[in-house]
Amino acid sequence: MHSLLMHTLVQVALALAKMARVDFPQEWPNLFHELLAQLSSDTQPQQPQQPQQPQSLARTRRVYLVLHNLLKVGPACCCGPC
Numbered sequence: 001m002h003s004l005l006m007h008t009l010v011q012v013a014l015a016l017a018k019m020a021r022v023d024f025p026q027e028w029p030n031l032f033h034e035l036l037a038q039l040s041s042d043t044q045p046q047q048p049q050q051p052q053q054p055q056s057l058a059r060t061r062r063v064y065l066v067l068h069n070l071l072k073v074g075p076a077c078c079c080g081p082c
Helices: 002-023 031-042 054-077
Strands: none
8 A cells, every 4th residue: 555655646746846846937937845844834844843743744745756757858858848
């Protein structure tokens, strides 16, 4: 089950990155602000001694996957169709 869930999460991150490459910046101008907001809300625990929750860590990983796939392919696609 865990393997299937991880595979699904990776596929969702890849799909979001692909949509972002098409939509950014004309249709999704605040893309990076939204992703950074997700990261900043996840990286600051409520109390200094309290560790991050598993859901928060999973969301952080998904945001990093989207950023990685967006930036990895993004520069190659700036001058024409991908």
